[in-house]
Amino acid sequence: MTALDERALQTSIRDLGVQARAAGRVLRSLPSERKVAALHAIAAGLRERHAEILTANARDVEAAVSSGLPDAMVARLKLDARALETIAADVLAVSRLPDPVGETTPEAMQPSGIRVATRRVPLGVLGVIYESRPNVTVDVAALGVMSGNAVILRGGKETIHSNASLGDVVAAALASVGLPPTAVQVIRDPARERVLELLKLDDLVDAIIPRGGAGLHRFCVENATVPVIVGGIGVVHLYLDHSFTHTAEDVQTAVQIIRNAKVQKPSACNALDTLLIDRAALDSLPVIARDLAAHGVTLRADPDAQAVLDAAGVSAQPAQDADFGTEFLALTASVKVVAGLDEALDFIAAHGNHTDVILSRDPAQIDRFVQDVDSAAVVVNASPRFNDGGQLGLGAEVAISTQKLHARGPMALRELTTTKWVVMGNGQVRG
Amino acid sequence: MTALDERALQTSIRDLGVQARAAGRVLRSLPSERKVAALHAIAAGLRERHAEILTANARDVEAAVSSGLPDAMVARLKLDARALETIAADVLAVSRLPDPVGETTPEAMQPSGIRVATRRVPLGVLGVIYESRPNVTVDVAALGVMSGNAVILRGGKETIHSNASLGDVVAAALASVGLPPTAVQVIRDPARERVLELLKLDDLVDAIIPRGGAGLHRFCVENATVPVIVGGIGVVHLYLDHSFTHTAEDVQTAVQIIRNAKVQKPSACNALDTLLIDRAALDSLPVIARDLAAHGVTLRADPDAQAVLDAAGVSAQPAQDADFGTEFLALTASVKVVAGLDEALDFIAAHGNHTDVILSRDPAQIDRFVQDVDSAAVVVNASPRFNDGGQLGLGAEVAISTQKLHARGPMALRELTTTKWVVMGNGQVRG
Numbered sequence: 001m002t003a004l005d006e007r008a009l010q011t012s013i014r015d016l017g018v019q020a021r022a023a024g025r026v027l028r029s030l031p032s033e034r035k036v037a038a039l040h041a042i043a044a045g046l047r048e049r050h051a052e053i054l055t056a057n058a059r060d061v062e063a064a065v066s067s068g069l070p071d072a073m074v075a076r077l078k079l080d081a082r083a084l085e086t087i088a089a090d091v092l093a094v095s096r097l098p099d100p101v102g103e104t105t106p107e108a109m110q111p112s113g114i115r116v117a118t119r120r121v122p123l124g125v126l127g128v129i130y131e132s133r134p135n136v137t138v139d140v141a142a143l144g145v146m147s148g149n150a151v152i153l154r155g156g157k158e159t160i161h162s163n164a165s166l167g168d169v170v171a172a173a174l175a176s177v178g179l180p181p182t183a184v185q186v187i188r189d190p191a192r193e194r195v196l197e198l199l200k201l202d203d204l205v206d207a208i209i210p211r212g213g214a215g216l217h218r219f220c221v222e223n224a225t226v227p228v229i230v231g232g233i234g235v236v237h238l239y240l241d242h243s244f245t246h247t248a249e250d251v252q253t254a255v256q257i258i259r260n261a262k263v264q265k266p267s268a269c270n271a272l273d274t275l276l277i278d279r280a281a282l283d284s285l286p287v288i289a290r291d292l293a294a295h296g297v298t299l300r301a302d303p304d305a306q307a308v309l310d311a312a313g314v315s316a317q318p319a320q321d322a323d324f325g326t327e328f329l330a331l332t333a334s335v336k337v338v339a340g341l342d343e344a345l346d347f348i349a350a351h352g353n354h355t356d357v358i359l360s361r362d363p364a365q366i367d368r369f370v371q372d373v374d375s376a377a378v379v380v381n382a383s384p385r386f387n388d389g390g391q392l393g394l395g396a397e398v399a400i401s402t403q404k405l406h407a408r409g410p411m412a413l414r415e416l417t418t419t420k421w422v423v424m425g426n427g428q429v430r431g
Numbered sequence: 432m433t434a435l436d437e438r439a440l441q442t443s444i445r446d447l448g449v450q451a452r453a454a455g456r457v458l459r460s461l462p463s464e465r466k467v468a469a470l471h472a473i474a475a476g477l478r479e480r481h482a483e484i485l486t487a488n489a490r491d492v493e494a495a496v497s498s499g500l501p502d503a504m505v506a507r508l509k510l511d512a513r514a515l516e517t518i519a520a521d522v523l524a525v526s527r528l529p530d531p532v533g534e535t536t537p538e539a540m541q542p543s544g545i546r547v548a549t550r551r552v553p554l555g556v557l558g559v560i561y562e563s564r565p566n567v568t569v570d571v572a573a574l575g576v577m578s579g580n581a582v583i584l585r586g587g588k589e590t591i592h593s594n595a596s597l598g599d600v601v602a603a604a605l606a607s608v609g610l611p612p613t614a615v616q617v618i619r620d621p622a623r624e625r626v627l628e629l630l631k632l633d634d635l636v637d638a639i640i641p642r643g644g645a646g647l648h649r650f651c652v653e654n655a656t657v658p659v660i661v662g663g664i665g666v667v668h669l670y671l672d673h674s675f676t677h678t679a680e681d682v683q684t685a686v687q688i689i690r691n692a693k694v695q696k697p698s699a700c701n702a703l704d705t706l707l708i709d710r711a712a713l714d715s716l717p718v719i720a721r722d723l724a725a726h727g728v729t730l731r732a733d734p735d736a737q738a739v740l741d742a743a744g745v746s747a748q749p750a751q752d753a754d755f756g757t758e759f760l761a762l763t764a765s766v767k768v769v770a771g772l773d774e775a776l777d778f779i780a781a782h783g784n785h786t787d788v789i790l791s792r793d794p795a796q797i798d799r800f801v802q803d804v805d806s807a808a809v810v811v812n813a814s815p816r817f818n819d820g821g822q823l824g825l826g827a828e829v830a831i832s833t834q835k836l837h838a839r840g841p842m843a844l845r846e847l848t849t850t851k852w853v854v855m856g857n858g859q860v861r862g
Contacts, residue, residue, distance in 0.1 A: 025780055029802050108824055114813050116823050121805065123835050202652065206835045221633065221656045227836045228658070253858040260860035349456055370853055371460050374555065382545050382856025391861065392547050392852060393539055404554050404637045404849040405658045406837035418835040421823060422801055425813025427684040429691035430822065 013197035016152050017204030019182035020125040024150035026180055028122045032099040034177070035146050039095035041173035042142060043088040049169050050084050056165035057134065064158050076132045077159050087138045090396070094142040097395045100414040101148045104422070112428050118419040122148030124206040126416065127198050128398070129154045129220065131212035134162040141170045141184040143398045147416035150183045152205065154198060156212075157190035164188050199224035209411075211399050214327075229411070231401040234354025234376070235273045235327050236261070236384045239344040239369070240288075241360035242280035244381075251284050253381075254359050255291045260383040261357070263295045266331050269400060270355050270377075270387045273328050275335045276344045277305065282337065286312035289335075297331045304337035325351035341365050345372050354402050355384040376402050376409040444628035447583055448635030450613040451556040455581035457611055459553045463530040465608070466577050470526035472604035473573060474519040480600050481515050487596035488565065495589050507563045508590050518569045521827070525573040528826045531845040532579045535853070543859050549850040553579030555637040557847065558629050558657065559829070560585045562643035565593040572601045572615040574829045578847035581614045583636065585629060587643075588621035595619050630655035640842075642830050645758075660842070662832040665785025665807070666704045666758050667692070667815045670775040670800070671719075672791035673711035675812075682715050684812075685790050686722045691814040692788070694726045697762050700831060701786050701808075701818040704758055705765045707775045708736065713768065717743035720766075728762045735768035756782035772796050776803050785833050786815040807833050807840040 011019075027035075046053070057079040064074045103120040110116060126149050130136045137153055144151035155163040167186030175181045187194050199208060202225040209229050210220045220228045238261060244250050261272035277285055285308050289299055293314065300319040301309055309316045316335070323334040324347075338344045341360075345368070348356050357379040358369040370378050377387040389397025389410035397410040407415035442450075458466075477484070488510040495505045534551040541547060557580050561567045568584055575582035586594040598617030606612045618625050630639060633656040640660050641651045651659045669692060675681050692703035708716055716739050720730055724745065731750040732740055740747045747766070754765040755778075769775045772791075776799070779787050788810040789800040801809050808818040820828025820841035828841040838846035 025803075025805070028805065110817075110822060110824050112817065112822060114817055114822075116817075119801075124805065225652045227834060229836070256860055257858065264861055370550075372456075374456070374459065374552065375851065377852035377854060379854040380856060382854060382859040383861050385861040386541075386543065386545055386547075386854050386856070386859070387852065388861075391541060391543060391545070392854070393541050403658060405660070408849050409852045418839050420806065421808035421818065421840045423808060423810040423813060423817050423823075425811060425817070427688065428813040428817070429687055430695055430814050430816035430819075 013187070013194055013201065014204070016185050016187065017125065017201045020150040020152055020185060021204050023180040023183040024122065024124045024148075027145065027148045027150060027183055028101070028124070030148060030179075032101075034179070035099065035148065036095045037177045038145050038174055038179055039091050039142055041177045042138070042145075042170050043091040045169040045173040045176075046084055046088040046091070046138065050081060053084060053162070053165045053169065054079060054081070056161040059161040060159050069158065073132065073158070077134060077162070079134060079162060083135070087135050090135075090139060091142040094146050094396050094413075097146065097413055099146065100417050107424070112430070113425070114428050115424045117422050119422050120414075120417050121420050123416055123418050125150045125152065125204060127152045127154070127201070127205045127208045127226065129195060129198070129208065129210045129212070129216065131156040131216060132158060134159045134166060136211060137163045137166045137186065138170065139396070140398055143396060143413060143416060145174070145183060147413045149416055150185075152185050152187065152198060154187040154195055160188065160190055195219075196223055199226060202226045209399050229399065229401050229406060230403045231399040231411070233327060234269060234402045235325055235351050236270060236355045236357075237274045237276055237344075237348050237352055238272055238357040238359065238384065239276040239338070239341070239348070240278060240281050240284070241341065241358065241362065241365060242278045243361040243365070244359040245281040245284040246361070250361070251287060254284065255288050257357075257359065257381075257383050258288055259291055259295060260385060262292060262297055262333050263331070264383075264385055267329050268385065269327070269329075270384050271329070272333055272384060273326060274324055274351070275333060276338050276347060277335060278344075279304070279337050279339055282308050285309065285335070286314050289314045289316065292333065295331075297333055299333055299335055301335045302337060305335040341368060345369070348373055348375070355379060355387040357382070357384050376400070444618070444625055444632065445635070447616050447618065448556065448632045451581040451583050451616060452635050454611040454614040455553065455555045455579075458576065458579045458581060458614055459532070459555070461579060461610075463532075465610070466530065466579065467526045468608045469576050469605055469610055470522050470573055472608045473569070473576075473601050474522040476600040476604040476607075477515055477519040477522070477569065481512055484515060484593065484596045484600065485510060485512070487592040490592040491590050500589065504563065504589070508565060508593070510565060510593060514566070518566050521566075521570060522573040525577050525827050525844075528577065528844055530577065531848050538855070543861070544856070545859050546855040548853050550853050551848050552851050554847055554849050555580060556635060557582045558585070558632070558636045558639045559583070560626060560629070560639065560641045560643070560647065560651065562587040562647060563589060565590045565597060567642060568594045568597045568617065569601065570827070571829055574827060574844060574847060576605070576614060578844045580847055583616050583618065583629060585618040585626055591619065591621055626650075627654055630657060633657045640830050660830065660832050660837060661834045662830045662842070664758060665700060665833045666756055666782050667701060667786045667788075668705045668707055668775075668779050668783055669703055669788040669790065669815065670707040670769070670772070670779070671709060671712050671715070672772065672789065672793065672796060673709045674792040674796070675790040676712040676715040677792070681792070682718060685715065686719055688788075688790065688812075688814050689719055690722055690726060691816060693723060693728055693764050694762070695814075695816055698760050699816065700758070700760075701815050702760070703764055703815060705755055705767060705782070707767050707769050707778060709771055709775075710735070710768050711771070713739050716740065716766070717745050720745045720747065723764065726762075728764055730764055730766055732766045733768060736766040772799060776800070779804055779806070786810060786818040788813070788815050807831070
C-alpha cells in the first residue's frame, strides 16, 4: 500500500485541527535554532527519500496523462531530481530568514503604572488550500514551521500522491528532531466536503490562505467562517506618461519594461493586463505594440489606440468593455488612451488593486500616482513583475495578498505572525 | 418629517458603498490638519445641535419604554446634555492622537536596483455594526475620519432616530470643512436584510467590525464575504500561584485585583470569568471568596474549592462543566483548583483567547506564563481590566479584536490602516 492508501480512512478534519492546535502550542515557544534544525531535516529528507517521492509523483503524472490533462498542466505537476533539489534548496533558504517570532516592542509605562509591550507570536494554525504544483506543499510547510505555525495542507487532487509522499517526508523529518509530526498535516481525502469542513473550523484554525484561481478564492470567501487571506487575483495597469517618451532612450526603456511586464511570465498575477497610454505619448504606441506583437502578444485596443495602430500598420483587435478590469493570465493585453494622469488615476481607482505602474519623468506626477493609487504595490519606472516576495526582499512568499486586512502584497514569515499584548504590573487595579 | 423619515427610501446599500468608496479616495490623501479640522467641526456640531439630537433620542427612549425594554437597556441608549458633551470631548481626544497614515519604512535597495518601502495607508471603507449605545456612532465616525477611512454605520434599531440625527450632524460637519459628507453614512433602514447586503459588499467594503454580543459576531462571521474582525467575546482567566500568597500584603493585593477584575464592570469583555487557584494557595481562597461575596458575586466552585469554602463557611454553588470556558458578563465567576502552573496553562490553552492573568512572585513562572499563553493580552500581577485601548496607551478604541489576523486586542487608529508597497526604479525589468 502507498502512503495515500494507508491513510484513506484517516482521521476527520476536526481531528486534524485538534492535532494541529496541540502541535502549534509546541511550535510557538520554540527557539529559532530548533526551527532551523527542523528545516534542515526536511531538506535532508527530500534528498534522501527522492526515489519514493518521484514514484508517488509518477502515479500522479500517469493519472493526469490518462485523464487527458493538457500538457502544460501535466508539466506543472511533474517532479524530477532537479526539481526536488530546488525544493530542498528553497527550504534551506527559508531557514536562513530572520525569525520574527519573539520580537518585542519597547515597554511603555502607562499612567496607571503598568508597563505594556507587544510581542510577536505565530498565528497558530494555518489552513492552506492550493492547486497543482507539489512544491507548494514543501514551501508552505517550511514557512509554517519557521514562523512557528502548524499547517494543514490541501493540494489539488491531481497531485494527491505526491503531496501525501511529501507530507510523510516532512512529518518524519519533524519527528527526527523531536517535534510533533502533526505540525504539518496533508489532507489525503480529495473530497470537496473536506475543504468545506476545513473552512468552517474557526475554533481551531486561525487563517485560511488559498492559492489558486479566482474560483478557489471565491469558494473560500463565500464558505469560510475562518478568516481568509485573499490574494493572487488582480488587474495590473501600467500608465505611460508623455514625459517618459521624449528621448529615444526612454522610449526604449518603456518598450523593455512593458515587454517584461507582459511577456516574461504571462501566467503570473503580477503580469501586465492593461496599458494606459497618455494621449500625448501616442507616438510611441506603434513601437511598443510592434515589440509586443513580435513576442506573441495580442493587443485589444480602444478606438483611439486602434486608429494609431491602424495608421502604423500594426494589427490589434478592438477592445470590448470586458477587456478592461480583466486579469488575462495569457499573452493578451488591453490598451486604452487616457487624457493624462487624472484619467489614468480614475481608471485605476475603478479597476486596480494588485500592482500598478507609472512610467514618468515628472516628480510631481510620480508623487501623485504613489499617493493616490490604492493597490498592494505601486511601482515607479520599473516592471510590475517585482511585486514578488523574493524581489521585494522578503526571501520567500506563501502567497500574495490583495486584500487589505492583516497583510498586503507578498506574505513571508512576518505575515504569518501576529502580536499579543504583555502587561506587567505590581498590583495595579483599574480605577 | 424627521431626518429618519426623509431618508426612509434612501439609496441602496450598494449605493452607500459606492459613495463611501469615492469618499474614501478623498480621505486617504488628506493631510492630518484637515482630518483634525473635521473632528473639531464634528465636536462643534454636537454642541450646537444638541437640542435636535436630544429630541431624536427622546423618540428612541419613548419607543424603548413603551416596548417594555428593561430599564438597564433604556439607560444605555439615553442621551443627555452631559453625555453629549462627553461624546464631543472624546472626538477632540481622537483628534489629538498621532496620525499613522503616511508613515513610511526606510527604503531598502534590492539586488535588482529597485528601492522598496512600505507606506501606511487607510483600509478604505469600514462597515461597523453595533448594538445600543448611540455614542458608538460618533466614536467610530471620529476614528474612521482620523484614520482616513470612510465608514458605513449600522446601529441597533433601538437607537435608530438618535443615530440618524448624529449622522446628520457628522455629515454636515464634514461638508462644512469641504469634505464629502458621505465619508460617514448611517444605514437608516432597520431591516436585517440591509445588514446582509453590507456583509456581502466585498468589492466595496474592506472590513466589517461588529461590536456587540456573541450572536452578532457569529452572524457576521457566517454571512460575510467582506473580511470580519471579530472581537469582544472571550473568557478571562486569573491564575493565582501560591508564591503570591506568602505574605498578608500579597494576599490583600490578590483580593483587590480579583475584586477589580470581577466587580468593577462585570458587563465588560475583560472582566474575570474563571479563577484558577493553585492547590498550594487554597488557604487564601476563603478571604478572596468572602470579599467577592460581599460585592455581590456568586461563585461556582469545583469540588475541591467547594470543600475548602464549605469548611470556611463561605457559600458557593457547585460548578457545572459549562461554567468553565464561559463568559459570564455578570457578577458570577467560576473557581477551579489546579495542581500548579502546568495545569493552569493547559486549561487556558483549552479555554482562553481574550485576557489571562497570572499572580505570581516567581520570575521563571511569569516568563513561562507570558510565553505560553496565547491570548490577545497576557497580564502579570495586575487586573485584566487593563486590556482596553485607553489603558494600554492607544487613546481610544473602535473594538477589541480577539482574532489573530490583522489586529489583536484594542483597535485604535493604527489598526484601521494597512500598508502598500512602493517600488522606485529607473528602468529595471525582472531577469
